[in-house]
Amino acid sequence: MPPRVLLGLICLVLLPFPTGAQPDYSRPVDVAPSEDAIGEGYVTPVVQRPLPLSAARQLLDLALLGAALALSAWIALRRRSRSLGVALTLACLFYFGFYREGCVCPIGSIQNVVLGLAEPAYVVPYFVIGIFVLPLAAALFFGRVFCGGVCPLGAIQEVVLVRPVTVPPRLDRVLGAGKWVYLAAAVGFAVAPLAYRDFVICRFDPFVSFFRFTGTFPMLLFGGLLLGVGLFVGRPYCRWLCPYGALLALASRYAWRSVSITPGRELDCGLCSRACPYGAIDEMRAVRERCLACSRCYGSCPVHRAAAGGPAS
Amino acid sequence: MSGMTRRDVLGHAARGTVLAGLGGMCGFLAVKARGTDAWQLDPGKCVNSRLGALGVDVCESCASECVLGLSAVRAVNELSQCGRCYVCPAYYDVTSAVGPDGLPSEKLCPRDAIERYPIGWADPDDPANNYYEYVIDETLCNGCGRCVMACKEPYGLGSIRLEVRHDLCLDCNRCAISTACPEDAYERLPVS
Numbered sequence: 001m002p003p004r005v006l007l008g009l010i011c012l013v014l015l016p017f018p019t020g021a022q023p024d025y026s027r028p029v030d031v032a033p034s035e036d037a038i039g040e041g042y043v044t045p046v047v048q049r050p051l052p053l054s055a056a057r058q059l060l061d062l063a064l065l066g067a068a069l070a071l072s073a074w075i076a077l078r079r080r081s082r083s084l085g086v087a088l089t090l091a092c093l094f095y096f097g098f099y100r101e102g103c104v105c106p107i108g109s110i111q112n113v114v115l116g117l118a119e120p121a122y123v124v125p126y127f128v129i130g131i132f133v134l135p136l137a138a139a140l141f142f143g144r145v146f147c148g149g150v151c152p153l154g155a156i157q158e159v160v161l162v163r164p165v166t167v168p169p170r171l172d173r174v175l176g177a178g179k180w181v182y183l184a185a186a187v188g189f190a191v192a193p194l195a196y197r198d199f200v201i202c203r204f205d206p207f208v209s210f211f212r213f214t215g216t217f218p219m220l221l222f223g224g225l226l227l228g229v230g231l232f233v234g235r236p237y238c239r240w241l242c243p244y245g246a247l248l249a250l251a252s253r254y255a256w257r258s259v260s261i262t263p264g265r266e267l268d269c270g271l272c273s274r275a276c277p278y279g280a281i282d283e284m285r286a287v288r289e290r291c292l293a294c295s296r297c298y299g300s301c302p303v304h305r306a307a308a309g310g311p312a313s
Numbered sequence: 314m315s316g317m318t319r320r321d322v323l324g325h326a327a328r329g330t331v332l333a334g335l336g337g338m339c340g341f342l343a344v345k346a347r348g349t350d351a352w353q354l355d356p357g358k359c360v361n362s363r364l365g366a367l368g369v370d371v372c373e374s375c376a377s378e379c380v381l382g383l384s385a386v387r388a389v390n391e392l393s394q395c396g397r398c399y400v401c402p403a404y405y406d407v408t409s410a411v412g413p414d415g416l417p418s419e420k421l422c423p424r425d426a427i428e429r430y431p432i433g434w435a436d437p438d439d440p441a442n443n444y445y446e447y448v449i450d451e452t453l454c455n456g457c458g459r460c461v462m463a464c465k466e467p468y469g470l471g472s473i474r475l476e477v478r479h480d481l482c483l484d485c486n487r488c489a490i491s492t493a494c495p496e497d498a499y500e501r502l503p504v505s
Binding site: 031038040042044045047050051052058101108111112116120124125127136137140141198199203251254 | 433451
């Protein structure tokens with residue numbers, strides 16, 4: 001095969017490269033050799049190009065999110081079981097947090113949705129629309145069941161809360177305005193001109209570094225700090241920073257049903273008020289906007305403890 | 314509708330309004346929505362693969378900025394365009410000293426992620442008279458882009474480019490590489 005001999009000769013001429021200096025290397029061929037030119041029955045191997053998450057996988061994630069929301073509502077509103085609530089929270093922490101590595105989440109999707117509404121050219125995938133809207137729709141019917149049972153960011157704070165202290169209600173109210181400020185900032189950054197556009201919610205997501213076991217030092221510090229505070233103060237991110245929590249609080253105002261402490265099914269003793277680390281029980285009644293549907297109140301209720309076979313107090 | 318208090322009616326009305334609003338918003342977004350988009354790298358913008366950009370410093374942002382331990386960006390050798398050269402400028406560091414076998418003594422890839430083997434039988438006395446396959450080991454490559462910079466006109470055919478591996482990419486809302494990319498080569502585009 002003459003072309004190959006020629007090629008070899010060119011290569012041989014080029015071989016003695018001067019030491020250390022840039023050699024006068026020139027390419028022996030102008031076009032890629034075809035399969036025929038290579039001969040010997042050569043077949044060009046297929047280059048592997050993996051595709052992103054398939055539509056089926058996305059549908060599965062949406063279905064799991066919907067199922068988890070329904071389960072959370074059932075546990076908090078009907079079954080009233082703290083231990084089942086903890087089990088669901090842990091399952092969601094492992095699936096949506098550690099396995100799916102915290103993405104896509106409804107909190108960050110706020111900015112995509114806002115940008116999709118504001119800018120004609122920006123497209124929000126179906127998957128993200130679903131992720132954004134499902135927990136809000138659930139809140140309209142059952143309150144903040146996403147926060148209590150499903151959200152991995154809430155779950156990681158829920159598991160570190162070992163010695164809850166009561167935050168003075170007025171301080172809680174003042175700090176609670178933070179989530180509205182954050183929401184306004186997130187909307188502002190989403191609709192800002194391209195040069196200033198910034199997905200701040202995702203950028204300053206304090207816990208995603210833990211889900212992925214990677215992260216910059218400032219973000220690990222911020223997340224660690226929140227978890228440190230969260231040892232004593234219940235869910236600081238959810239109550240005072242989470243912009244999606246602000247939307248859910250708003251939606252839960254119009255909830256059809258919500259977590260309720262009723263004289264018929266619970267005891268009017270006030271133990272639940274002390275058990276709630278989120279200051280969501282006023283005068284022995286759950287406040288919809290602040291209740292995160294964690295079921296701790298039921299866990300502390302003598303009626304439910306007795307029904308579960310444990311000591312009544 | 315007996316047994317319904319004024320409060321219930323107001324509640325239903327408020328809930329219905331908010332639900333309708335949410336539905337309308339979904340409809341508005343869904344009309345222009347598409348199935349899936351993903352972060353993708355435009356090889357025409359990437360300084361490592363862009364024609365004409367030669368001899369400039371290799372940009373290693375794709376390797377260093379990704380939130381994953383091993384970047385989701387990998388070098389891919391488009392084998393249908395590979396010249397299969399005896400001395401591949403992306404495989405060998407052609408500025409290194411020549412070894413006893415007449416080939417450059419050092420490889421270019423810092424992670425030794427490129428494999429080189431002759432296609433068919435290579436004559437030991439005349440190894441240059443053969444084609445060689447260059448395959449990048451996806452499990453080793455971290456997308457540093459050195460081979461991409463080396464394989465382009467006039468030294469190579471430009472068959473290697475950096476690509477996002479969509480199965481590894483976490484599809485961050487705010488892709489860390491895209492923010493760091495000096496050439497703005499990253500865009501979220503539909504996957505074909």
